[in-house]
Amino acid sequence: MEKHTPVETQVRGLAERARAAARVLQQADTRAKNEALLGMAEFIVRDSEEIQKANRKDLRNAEAAGLDAASLDRLTLSEPRLQAMAEGLREIAALPDPVGEIADLKFRPSGIQVGKMRMPIGVIGMIYESRPNVTADAAGLCLKSGNAVILRGGSEAFHSNQAIAERLRAALGRARLPLDAIQVLDTPDRAAVGAMIRMRGLIDIIIPRGGKSLIERISAEATVPVIKHLHGNCHVYVDEFANLDKAVRIVVNAKVQRLGTCNTAESLLVHQAVAGDMLPPIAAALREKGIELRGCPETLKLLPDLAVATEEDYYTEYLGPIISVKVVDSLDAAMDHIAQYGSGHSEAIVTEDYSHARRFLREVDSSSVMVNASTRFADGFEYGLGAEIGISTDKLHVRGPVGLEGLTTQKWIVLGDGHVRQ
């Protein structure tokens, strides 16, 4: 007989309750789900004092534990941040309900009509670090897409997450939806994550959000499928037919607009025919914003005061004020470099050449491929998905920003009138 540790038994109990709730939620109508989402926003605003009190407890513990300033900032739930959290839930309520949507319904020669209907996946397991706003975002997206969710936040945000989840569940109750649609895994035992990612048959999918090492560990050990976002080593390629103004604008925005995001450019490729004209002004614009450039030998001929980029640099997601630079001798060389060093996240070409744009779009195998636009656009809101629960660098099921549709599946429907197969 299989033995279960107490924490496995606890996680299994949560997962079984989630599965029962998922069956109810799958049939829930749009009105009830939206009512719950608006109720969540209402209760978070109404109880913002109490949520901030819980948050201050986390902040005191985190300070005592010596957390750095950036992490403390991420953990802080200010009044404007709680307002933004509520607004996010109201925006999810305003999105169309994906569940039940029928696509491509067509008559077949046999006389039957065949199409696809969008359905919830079932039970989602969210594993995430510090930011407590993920609790509300993830729960809201899972609810709207008809899925039950089990939330496992970072231990440093324990009280904040509990306080938020309490309001979310109160809103479920008022809308007469099952409270177990949103559950928080609240044991400090780290083995709980191990149990969660192996709960095949009860949890349908795991979405981890956090550092690369967390996500790699989860992916390696999970037997439940994982939608993972490993890292973003994004490239901007300035083609020989690039417009200089657009090149400067796009490179600067892709690198500087926010330094720590996954769609920030980490590497700049420039065609050698225009490197002499374009690299110096691009470098000047980046340096003015405090960015350090690390270049290949060809780059250093034009900009001798740069540091040398090592092989390691080209593989690196800096998430900070550094960019690697390489001069390439062709579009093919640029695409080969991206295939070798890139992480398959987002890449942009700056070019006025039709054929180069067309080839780059088709041949680069990343989750987002762009022409004359900043890699910073790779985002659920910018793409019109509404909120996103993460960005997938996987190829299966969902790729790029994951919104409501990525949390659903499609079943086939067949309409007949006594039809049988010949």
Added chain:
Amino acid sequence: MEKHTPVETQVRGLAERARAAARVLQQADTRAKNEALLGMAEFIVRDSEEIQKANRKDLRNAEAAGLDAASLDRLTLSEPRLQAMAEGLREIAALPDPVGEIADLKFRPSGIQVGKMRMPIGVIGMIYESRPNVTADAAGLCLKSGNAVILRGGSEAFHSNQAIAERLRAALGRARLPLDAIQVLDTPDRAAVGAMIRMRGLIDIIIPRGGKSLIERISAEATVPVIKHLHGNCHVYVDEFANLDKAVRIVVNAKVQRLGTCNTAESLLVHQAVAGDMLPPIAAALREKGIELRGCPETLKLLPDLAVATEEDYYTEYLGPIISVKVVDSLDAAMDHIAQYGSGHSEAIVTEDYSHARRFLREVDSSSVMVNASTRFADGFEYGLGAEIGISTDKLHVRGPVGLEGLTTQKWIVLGDGHVRQ
């Protein structure tokens, strides 16, 4: 340092060559792929004598090993079967190329255009049993969708699969496509499968076809994602508002048209209000076709000479001339029964009632849900996908019949004109 066994090294070599071929294939144009597919058909017909000679070697070995008649029949490559194999390849050539297809390209408020482009997945690993026609079908579908494939057929079909693969690769060569786009894993060592299903990063997806135990073993051990088809315990529910003629026609077709397929009905549910009128004629029609019925106590009141259906029966995919029967007292009871005992493959309701049809379509969570049509329609050709590489009972990535689209992924594309994010 990690040690590799010789068979791991062999599989890794195959997978690395497949990955290199996949990068070429991803860019291959439709004309070259179709030329290769038509060449494959041509060479299989031209060399049918030699393929049959290889097949006879397998058949002699199989007979000596004492294989049963049904397995020997599945293994046999007759002239008509080779013609059908060639025709299948020509049909795949005639299908539209899914690669590069752009969908939903729309302008966003920021001024960028955002859409999705369909792309190959990369490298597919096919693991299958006896039928050698899978070799040609799978290779054809993978090629058309721009994927490299590694084929691992059953040992009993070893010479047949080799002979077929030789013709497929010859056609690749004539079309100037990389031969490594189609490779056969030809070691008799069973550890090769174990190595294949753990080749993360080199093989993108595993598709097993065969018995339930093979697929369960692969799913449990694989670290590469698996598109699996576990089993089909399909239901027909005859509602209280069913039309008797349609009910008889659909139940008989769903059960009898082919006994051994996954979309064959294994269980019949009948509403109690019509059981007295409908069960006797349905039972008579089934028995006339040699089908044994096993019923619940309510069924036995109407048909006292039936065997009793056990709890086990309701979980069973017979793949043979038996059907379990249960009388239910409502639509909800029918859907609860399907949720508990079903395998999520295909279920049909027979009803003239609009609301019952609508609820059944929405609430039953199976890969195909049908109204007044036989479950036997759950099939790639019937749905208009062309050939299918399998039927997925998973929910992620692809559900139901897997055709060309299921072998692809979508990346996001963004078109701008110097656009940056604010």
